[in-house]
Amino acid sequence: MGDAKNNPPFLSYVFNKYNQLVFEYPCVILFFTVVVFGIIPWAILVAFPMQLDSNPEKGFDTRGTQYSGQRLAWAELQPALLQGSRVNVDIANRSKRSWADDLIASFSSVACYDEPIPAMSxxxxxxxxxxxxxxxxxxxxxxELCNLQSELNVTLRHFDHFTPYRNIFHVANFFACLxxxxxxxxxxxxxxxxxxxxxxIExxxxxxxxxxDCRRGCQQHHQMPGTPSLPCGxxxxxxxxxxNCSSQMMFDLFYRILPKDLMSVPFHLNAFLPFWTYSSYRNQGYDVDVINYERLQEQLKEIAVQSNTFKLKGVLMDVKRDLLLEAAISDSxxxxxxxxxxxxLIAVYSMSLTYSLAVLWxxxxxxxxxxxxxxxxxxDFPLLNLIVFVLLISIGSDGAFLLYNAFPKSERLNLVSFREALGHTGATMFLTQFSTVVPFFLNIFSNVIAFRSFGLFAGLTLILNYLLLISFLPAFLVFQQKHVNPWLTRSLPSSFWFCFSSVQSTSAPDSPRLPPRIGFDVLNSPMERACELLRSLLYEVLPIVLVQGRYIWLGSLSCLLALCAFLCITELGLPQYNPLQLFIASNLHEYYDNNAEKLFHFVADKIALPLNVRLIWGKLWCIRNIYAFISILGMNTIKSLSHFDPRQISFLKANSDFHVSHISDLNLLANQLKMFRNNSAVHYGSKFWPESNTTFEFIGYTALLPTTLKYSHRFSNLSKSFELFDREFRSNVSNLPMWYTTEWYAHNxxxxxxxxxxxxVIISFIVVLVFAAVILRFKCVCAMITIGVILVLVVGLSFDYTLHYGASVADKGCAFHRIQSSVQKSTVPVAMAALSYVMNFKLKITGTYFSSVLAGSVMLLAQTHAFHQVAVFLVVSSCVSFLYATFFFLPLLYIFLPTGAQKFCKRCERRHLLELSNLQRSTILGT
Structure with a gap:
């Protein structure tokens, strides 16, 4: 889209024909868009419904990376080799406890212990x-803390069949035992x-x-696999x-209950409930109802609210993954x-209920x-895709404001004015919409499957929104102007039903909608005086402020840029303690994950599990798809059968080249294991020999190599460990008929x-630079400078406002009037949508900025992390983008534009003629 006279002949011909089709046959366009974009998609979704996936981690594994193929192969092989302890617990109606059960229950009321509690962490x-x-x-x-036992007793009984413990291990019970x-x-x-x-204690x-130091090494999570347990004596x-300080409970008091800093204010305490986390039970095959965890959490919150001495800050139950779907639907x-x-906002801005309904459709x-x-x-529809709905509300409404602002009123509506309005809207929105679509579609090539799905869905949504913007909305406006408004004028003469009120000035793309001057009416109403003041400030004072104070604006905003860049470099980084944040930081589960490692000693040791290496001989993937990735090991071919579905992967089969039929084969295998065992990072452990479940044929061999390296949430630490893996193992296995993998995929x-x-970021910046160069020409240099500034400030691609201004700068005229024209034409679709209607006087100052801020502000109330982060992004990026697009880009552009002496300006010429006429008139009156 664009001005037809500036397009090549063929494009100009197509553009004119399309405008003629929309203008002369709006009913056909409306029918076509309603069927293609409305009826058919809904029929497809009803016949083939989507499935909203409740697992937030699903799809966040990788494909096509160095470790993804081996990890997928081991994930397929592991369940058959390492069967968990699937314990079926019958919790149906039990008979009344015998005297022996009552005796055991009396012993369970004792909260003290002398030996470490197994898996207490x-x-x-x-x-x-x-x-x-x-x-x-x-x-x-x-x-108060001791009374928790009785207040939670009813809920705790639901876990009696799954745990041998009955007491809450909090500081009050520790004091009693000590x-x-x-x-x-x-x-x-x-x-x-x-x-x-x-x-x-003191x-x-x-x-x-x-x-x-005395007892830390004998804790369960510190002991290496295959090594004897250390006694805690x-x-x-x-x-x-x-x-009196060497008991197990004194150790646990300092290690698990009390914080690292005993002088901290406020003071935090940890407490252990008498049952394990939800994921711990599920991994062992216990069918525990998550509702019991939710009920207990709600009771804890109610007790803490009524307490005068303590506040509940965090909870660890490993149920936040299971609560996410319900919370995401609630936040929707x-x-x-x-x-x-x-x-x-659109209805008030346009004073048209029908137009706002059309935008909603x-x-x-x-x-x-x-x-x-x-x-x-x-x-499957990942939960991450729900964010698209919020982004569409903000990004997709831009075109509605811009099209309304550029569309001609009834008496000026003809094919020429319609072509100019649609050309201006289509060109501007093409630049702004596709500058956002490009980063989304680039995610299709991501190694993370969830990002692929998100990029596909978000990119398609914005492209289809643009197609409807240049087809459905213009056809609807033409249809309403030609057929609906005249009929309403005769039957129901009310300006509320008009797309555009009759008091608006004429509108062409280079003649912005300005409220009319009131020359003979006295502005007695405060609202009228306020509207006139705002109109004057926006269209007359603001361009002067931008031009006269250009160096002040550029200098002050450059200082702000430097400060924000410093904050980005020093403060912005990857999560250090909570790599899977699903809710906002104030959530009880997220508070624990974000702060427990900083507060208590045992959490860091609990997380620092060994980074084991798994060696596998005798298994490889079937070749079933063109999407194949040949691993560096030269042994296995790793494939994904779908670019978007993480479940579609190829099957495993036995490798006939692997066999142990002679003692020499066994010696060769032992020598290979010995070579790995001698690596500096390996802590060699046990091994086992897998067999076929049906024929009991020896089909492969796998060995677990525990290492001295530990897992960490910090990416820098993980990177060093995996660099050591690559250095130690890659050269050793390159010529062997086997492959290896790690059992951790967070680093990958x-x-x-x-x-x-x-x-x-890099490709999007280049693509937008090309689009800007084609449409904005030399102004793209200033635009890309401003875009880069906004990118540093908000760490996101939010530069639509800059491109709006750039596309609205007139091609002719002096520098000042070109800047003034851009301000007058683009402040409406850029700033906010507020409408004051006093008698027959209208003032429109706003556009998409206010809609983005309001949409983001509403989403700040969301409890899920993704929705909340999108809300923060919308508010911050909209504010920063508007600030720099208006007060940085326009002053910078003015410096590079030709001055009035170098460029002929019709407005300056008219002003000079008017001043000359006034001077002649005053001279005649004086004589």
């Missing part, structure tokens, strides 16, 4: 906050016990490091630990509210049509995401 936990360290020893706080009288639990704790325990604080004499209502807000149809096309590639995923982001 994986028990469900919660973090509470008190004011300071001194409150830790107040009876009021300890009593008391001189060794109380059974905190219900027997006295004030004298509290004083004595405090003296003991006496042991100076030995805390020795206490932790008495500490060695060289630790110099007093006897904010998308609906945001859409209603934009709908109301345009946005809805673009989503349904893209869903129908997306259904051809994938049946994060590295792919970083690579995809860099690629998307």
């Amino acid at each position: 994986y028990l469900s936990q919660f973090i509470i906050e008190i004011t300071e360290y001194e409150e830790l020893f107040t009876s009021e706080f300890l009593t 008391a001189p009288e060794s109380r059974v639990n905190c219900s027997y704790l006295t004030q004298s016990d509290i004083v004595a325990v405090r003296q003991t 006496g042991c604080i100076s030995h805390r490091k020795s206490i932790l 008495e500490c060695k004499p060289e630790f110099h630990i007093p006897r 209502k904010f998308s609906i509210i945001a859409g209603i807000v934009v709908f109301v 345009q946005l809805t149809s673009s989503v349904s049509a893209s869903l129908a096309i997306y259904r051809l590639f994938n049946t 995923k994060i590295r792919s995401i970083i690579s995809d982001c860099k690629q998307s």
Whole structure:
């Protein structure tokens, strides 16, 4: 789209024919778009419905990377070789407990222990906050904490069949067990016990490091596979630990319950519930109802709200993945509210209910049509794709404001004015829409499958939205102007039904809609005076402020740029503690994941699991698809059967070249294992020999090589470990009939995401530069400078406002009037959509900026992390983009534009003639 006279002859011919078709046959265009973009997609979705996937991690594995093929092969092979302990627990109606059960229950009321609790780090936990360290020893706080046992007792009983424990392991129970009288639990704790325990603890604080070093190595998550367990007995004499400080419960008090900083304010405490996390049970085959976890969490929140001594800050139950779908669906209502807000803004802005309904249908149809096309590639709909609805509300409404602002009123509506309006709208929105579509479509080539699906769906949605913008909306406006408005004038003369009010000035793309001057009416109403003041500030004062203060604007905003660039370099980084954040930071589950490692000693040790290496002989993939990736090992061919569906992968089959039929084959295999065992990073462990489940034929061999390296959420640490893997293993296995893989894929995923982001930014910047050069010509230099500035400030591709201004700069005239023309024509679709209607006086100052900010502000109330981050992005990027597009790009453009002496300007000529006429008139009157 564009001005026909500037296009090549063929494009100009096609453009004129298309405009003529839309203008003369709007009913045909309306019928065609309704059928193709509305009826057919809905029929496809009804016949072949989408499936909303509740697993937030599904699709975030990689394809086509160095480790993806081996990891997929091991994922297929592992279930048959490493069967979990599938325990079927019958929790149907049980008969009444016998006296033996009652006796066991009486022992379970004891909260004390002398030996480490197995897998205690994986028990469900919660973090509470008190004011300071001194409150830790107040009876009021300890009593409230102790009462949790009775208040949660009914809910805790639902876990009796899955856990041998009955007591909550919190600081009150620890104090009872560490008391001189060794109380059974905190219900027997006295004030004298509290004083004595405090003296003991404060006496042991100076030995805390020795206490932790003494027993840290015998904890379950520290022991290497295949090595004997270390006993947690008495500490060695060289630790110099007093006897009353060397117990297991004193160790756990400092290690798991109390924070690292005992003088911190506020003061945080950890507590362990008497059952394991949801994922721990599921991994072992226990069928535990997640509702029990939710019910317990709600009870904890209610108790904390009523408490006068502590606040509930965090919870660890490993249920946030299972709660995400319900929360995302709940947050979708904010998308609906945001859409209603934009709908109301368009209705108020245009004073037309029918036009706003048409825009609503345009946005809805673009989503349904893209869903129908997306259904051809994938049946699952990842939760990440829900973000597209919010982005469409903000990005897709731009064209509605721009088209309305450029469309001619009824008395000037003809083929020429219609072609000019559609050409201006089509060219501007092509540049702005496709500058956003390009980064989305680049995600199709990502190694992360979820990003591929998101890029496909988002790109299709914006492309179809643009097609409806240049077909359905213009046809609807022509149809309403020609047929609906005249009929309404005769039957129901109300300006509310008109697309454009009769008091608006004429509109052409180079003649912006300005409210009429009121020369003979007295502005008595405060609203009228405010509207006239705003009109004057926007269309007369703002261009002067931009031009006269250009160096001040450029200097001050450049300083802001430098500050923001410094913050991006020093403060912006990958997640350090919580690589899978699904909810906002204030959520109880996310608070634990974000802060537990910083607060308590045991979390870092729990996370630092060994990075094991898995060696496999005798298995390879079947060749079933052209999408093949030949691994560096030269042994296996790794394939993905679908570019978008993570479930479609090829099958495994036995490799006939592998056999152990002679002692020499066994010696060769042993020598290869010995070579790996001698690597510096390997801590050699046990091995096993897999057999076919049907023939018991020896078909392969696998060995687990534990290493001295530890897992970490920090990408830099993981990168060093995998670099060591590559250096130690790649050269050794390159000539062997086997392959290896790691059992961790976080590093591979994060590295792919970083690579995809860099690629998307660079290619998008180049593509937009080409589009800008074609449409904006020499103005693209200033535009790309501003785009780069906005990119640094908001860390995102949000430069539509700059391109709006650039596309609106007139080709002729002096520098000042070209800037003024751009301000007058583009502030409406760029700034916000606010309408003041006083009598027959209208003032329109706004466009897409306000709609983006409002849509984003509504989404700030969302609880899911993805929706909230999109909301923050919309608000921040819209504000920064508007600020720099208006006060940085336009002053910068003015510096590069030819001055009035170099460029003839009709407006300057008319002004000079008017001044000369006024001078002659005053001279005549003076004489």
